[in-house]
Amino acid sequence: MVEQASVGVPFWILSVIVLVSGFMVVSLKNIFHCALFLIFCLTGVAGIFVLLNAEFLAAAQVLIYVGAVCTLMIFAIMLTSNMTSKKIIQTNHNAMVAFFGCMIFTVSVVAMLWITTRDGIWHMATELLPENNVLVIGQLLMTKFVVPFEVVSIVLLAAMIGAIVLARGEKA
Amino acid sequence: MQYYLILAAILFAIGLFGVITRRNTIGILMSLELMFNAAIINFVTFNKYSLAEGLTGQMFGIFIIVIAAAEATVGLAIVLLIYRNWRGIDSDNYSIMKW
Structure with a gap:
């Protein structure tokens, strides 16, 4: 307990x-x-x-x-x-x-x-x-949570490209 | 467990107060970060005290951090764009998307 x-x-x-x-x-x-x-x-x-x-x-x-x-x-x-x-x-x-x-x-x-x-x-x-947190997190990222992991990386890439496009403005 | 949950609730209320009362858009984004952190504290607390099989709460915490980073990036880009067009980032001034 x-x-x-x-x-x-x-x-x-x-x-x-x-x-x-x-x-x-x-x-x-x-x-x-x-x-x-x-x-x-x-x-x-x-x-x-x-x-x-x-x-x-x-x-x-x-x-x-x-x-x-x-x-x-x-x-x-x-x-x-x-x-x-x-x-x-x-x-x-x-x-x-x-x-x-x-x-x-x-x-x-x-x-x-x-x-x-x-x-x-x-x-x-x-x-x-579990004692070894980082090991378990790494294993979970590659097994059980692999689809959310990939989706969230695509979201991060889209946000980065969107920020560049927004902040670049019209003239470039 | 309830001490951590009360801490998260008070932090969430502080962030909510900031979101409602700030006029500066960057201030609103900073208060949003406080609210995200309160949510992550809740996830991690429940993961330790209420459902310790696996690390699902901590995984969700990591995903929330990533989403918050993306949100801050896009939000600050929008703030810069608004500043360039209106010469000011008070949220009372740009209400053209209201109908």
Whole structure:
């Protein structure tokens, strides 16, 4: 049986990092600082993956999100550079509605989780994850998930070509 | 298990708040990344605690990361194109696709 009760100090540290920097991402005025806090937040999520025995996913998170996607965001922010000045207001008029909607969402999900945990209706795993994660993931990618793997690579190729075509513009 | 799920729910709500309230399109894309990460945390958590046979949740996490990378690529290309045509990327300004 997997241990359920305690999550330990690293979980609390990482979740504080993730939530605080995530809140900074959506609330700061300067969009460039938001991108830097997004890097913090995604690195914290990678730490959460390590706690959940998903080492390969943590490495992929650091490589793809922190290394590629955030760099792409920062490039786009710099290319649209007149948007980063502090005078421009970054939020629109429905901030209060959105705040209350998200609070209702959070409270309802937490209440649902609390009730279902108290009643004990979750199906709990009776065994641990396999020890050698990366080996099993590689074998699954070549056997059971080979069709989604190929499809997702075609999607990535199509997105790359589409981005080039879109960003090249009319004149070339 | 429920601590991880609550963390993912709060992260998803933060991302949703960002998507609704941001005017900058790049800010909307960054908030979308937060929502994707909340979904991946849910997948990996259920894979560890609720269905540990095989690594299906982690496989789905990898696929979500790939799809998010493709989405960010196309989204930022569209943002650059809009910036070139309108000289601004506020999402309130380009509403020509509304009817």
